[in-house]
Amino acid sequence: MTIEVLKSKIHRVRVTEANLDYIGSITIDRQLMDAAGIIAGERVYIVDNNNGERFDTYVIEGEPGSGTICLNGAAARKVHRGDIVIIMSYAAMTPEEARTWKPKVVFPDTDTNRLIN
Template sequence: MLISIDRTLLDAAGFLINERVEIYNIETTGRFAIYVIETPDGSGTIGLNGAAARLAMTGDILAYASFDVAEANAFKPRVVLVDRENRISPT
């Protein structure tokens, strides 16, 4: 299963191609792992592909990582706010 993400959003959020991310369905509490693929820059695409498209909805994407203490103390999370067309919002 794959998730397609606009190149602009990949860069803004810090996702890597083929990175494993978790999808959590907020309504059903279902969870599954999926891998990131790129869609064209500026397309606004964030989409689940194949069977995954039936398992989650908008707002259910989550990525996380494991850190040692020093890395965790230095880590700064990225939050990317988007409009209805998945274009990055200034606020």
């Protein structure tokens, strides 16, 4: 048996764009992806702190250091530019593995979406 456990989280980033005229997904600054251990195409769950929306989509790699957090396609209807969101990914593991697992949690600067040293 496996259970889903938090794998990584990008905590409190600001939405820089909401692009309805796109196929779908979320574009995330590559530096944030790397810091959190999230890869292109991975399923992520998003919580909007401003309006309470919760939804999932997949990741597209954004330009490193750009601070980009762009919701694309239908997901663009669930957020507004400037909203604060939390991006989470999960992994399936055995309960034994989960007991010792430590998720990667990234706390970027909320104004710029860039990593804080």
